[in-house]
Amino acid sequence: MKIPVLLTMLLFCALTGYAQQLDSIRYPNGYLYYHTYGSGTPIIVLSGGPGNSCLQQEEAAIALSKQYRSILLEQRGTGLSVPVPFDSTTINLKAAMDDLNRLLQHLHVKRAVFYGHSWGAMLAMSFAANYPDKVSALVLVDPGYYKFSTDLLTTHVNNLRARLGASDVVLMDSLDKKLEAGHGNKADSALYTRTVRLAYIYNKSLIDSMMVKMNGAKTNLLMQQLMVSDLRRVHYDLSKNLFHYKGPITIISGNQDPLAFYTYELKIIRPDIKLYWIQGAGHFPMFEQQSAFNQQLLSVMSTAVKYP
Template sequence: MDLHYEVQGKGEAVVLIHNAMADLRDWELIAPQLAQTYQVITFDGRGAGQSPPLLKPAHYVEDLRQLLDHLNLDRVILVGHSIGGQIATDFALAYPDRVTRLVLVAPGLSGFQFSPDVQQWYAQINAVAPDLEKMVEVLLNHPVYSVVMSSPQRDRIIEMTTHNMKRSFEWKTYEMLWAQPPTIDRLSELQTKTLFIIGKKDMPDLFKVAELFQQVPDIHFAYLEGADHMPTFTHADEVSSRIVQFLSQ
């Protein structure tokens, strides 16, 4: 296994999948809390943290499968944040017998088309490349990060984002392989019991994603007051307690 990973705690296995332009530090305030009850696995996705760069199109679902096989984990709880939630959902549809519960924190969704505003934001980031400092500034100055950037976790998010934006310069491709047919057309097939967590100050697009997830037969929603796209940093205690409560039901 060439991906960097860490394991802490004992019990039922919980695998945490991080946000884009992040790494396993996305969970450093949450993993120790979950590890009091569960075996918690965090890892750096390909191209992030201490894992190898992307040299061919990313297949994050298969990377996750290989990690679980390497750790001899047949059945796990998956917790995914943003693109990590997109990976977790795709995985749960591809390998339903391997996922016992699903927790999605402000997840992406395969096949979802982002609004022109979000696409323009991405274009603005690319327009200032390869100036690393400006790219991070444009990314984190977006309203979706307004809470975390005015919080005590400001330095934490800047450091992690800068590290992983710099890592992206090593990539040979930015192509990513997602579920086909797209998960957006298959949400009603998702049989895994699911918890969907989102901050009330997150982007409008992700509330549209939340509406789409209402098709999932067994899903519960939690809306966090005063949280933006990074509740893993600013509302770690609440996210942890919501997860534990959901898993203990």
């Protein structure tokens, strides 16, 4: 490994102050990085997005590390896990699932518990549907789409608009048109993101402190665009194959999450799913109600790790 990369790794560990170990896996298109916290039963931790930094779920990984070995993956196309080339041939759902296989093989783990938030939950479910024998349990937090459809997308957007004040909706629409036309700047983009994010949290007065946590580090928008395009291309629809996975699924969701309807839809597909709700929280209950969330997470995980 080249010295500049090694220095970057060491600096990253020093800055976070929590990662007990940062390691990587060599594969044909580069390195796949992951962080290890704690010891014991391994829990694979997948952040949202797609394209968000793994740091968005670092606090959850640290909470889990009190009793388990948390493996926080820098998904391909985020953080240090930059593939070459960086295009649709390397950023797609199949490649993301291949990386999870690489990770398990590297860790010498045949079956693991997967924790996933939002997009991370989508990826975890996709992996379980395609490799059911490699997943012992799914613990999902505010899962995103279980399939791509115009109706679900419309519900999603309308739920966001319903959770914004009239002036915020006007501002959001105005900025959206400006950015789409290519007339916006970085400040416009940042303000647009902040305005949209207001809809994802319960306590609007916390938006600025929540933004720091939600962003974690800069989102890789190219990764996001490439992955979303691939999900559309493959007609992503877990309702068709999630039944391949017979293991337990537990969902923890914020009561005020505008995406909570996805959780209810999943419950229809898999009636055996166990649901737990966090009051006074939107799409990020681990930030808005950290104490209640961590307590519920550890309680749920104590059952999940018992499955063979």
